[in-house]
Amino acid sequence: MCLGIPAKVIEIKEDNTGKVDYLGTKIKVNFSLIDDIKVGDYVILHAGFAISKLDEKEVEETLSLLKDFIENK
């Protein structure tokens, strides 16, 4: 089952494991599959691993496209 909702990174340890906040719950996660991760980033989780980092710039772009849609309705 894919978890569509991103989780916020709250702790990264030296061995590349750490914790995320997923809908208010703290979960242990392995960050070994992605690079350049820092506390405060949003990640996509799957089976105990972070598999992708969320690009917040892209979120903004999609939202502005959606706003265009509404204005040109």
Add this chain to the structure above:
Amino acid sequence: MIVESFRNKEFIEAILKKIQEKIKKIGFSPKIMEVCGTHTMTIHKFGLRKLLKDSGIEMLSGPGCPVCVTPNEIVEASIDLLSNHRNLILATFGDMTRVPTKKGSLLTSIPAEGSFKKIVYSPEECLNIAKENRDKEVVFLGAGFETTIPSIAFTIIRAFKEKIYNFSLLSALWLIPPPLQAIVKSEEININGFLYPGHVSTIIGKKPYEFIANEYKIPGTITGFEPVDILLGINDILDQILESNPLVTIQYKRAVRPEGNPKAMNMIYEVFEKKDANWRGLGLIPQSGLKLKEELSQFDAERKFNLKIKSQSKDLRGCRCGDVLKGKISPPECPSFGKTCSPESPRGPCMVSFEGACLAYYKYGY
């Protein structure tokens, strides 16, 4: 905060309106396959299947549920292991334990002396279990696509490095592009567009789907799991149909990069190699599954326990999961649906798994 925007009613209505205008221009009712089981769930949960149908679009569910596509012979092999082998811990993801076969399910089977089953959330948990139970064998029945496979590859590498030799993998690992090729090649159904899976694509990127646009001229887009994502994806496919320009676009740009996740891909092929594999419903598909490389074969449960997994096992009588997975029938067309098959007493994995199309139809209506 992100989630709310992607479930916003105003946005949904605005995109739906665009979709309806485009359908009028197209002049026929396109059939669009949502490949991923989690897409199927979103589409049902938010009532999109009906909204889209009323707008002139038929959504078909695809093969994107790993528990569903795993043929019964693999589940039966795990049941045999658990009930015949002493001091063995059979670990797997939750819904795998409820898949019914002619030998019952993992949940109902009686373990041999000193053996038991264990539900895990991450494959890595198996290593701790193995370390704490050195006198037992720990077998992980791993069902998954490219989304899950890197985490299993990582686990195998750790087992190798840390010499955890009482751990092994019973592989039910599937690659997504080959069954899509099998579906378009078979021409059993005419598909006008694909919603490609969001999280498989975070790993494999867009390139592995390009043959579908180039050779088969079928439009497609990689999309996310919120209702707005699904509708934006469909809107994109309709644009491609209108412009007669089939492509693989990425609508889910916030999570998917065109190149995927090369680090995870390298990890997969450090540990596994491709093999021909037998899928439920779709049959034998060349180079569509994975097995451990020769040098890691000590972690291969099939070899370790000399399992003879033959592709002979059939679905339970009256179950048409195979046809559901190909998009050939929709779940309510199965004669057992809602009669002899329900989530409380499932006859097939499509009614068991949280990504199964039959469960989505049953739970949320259609």
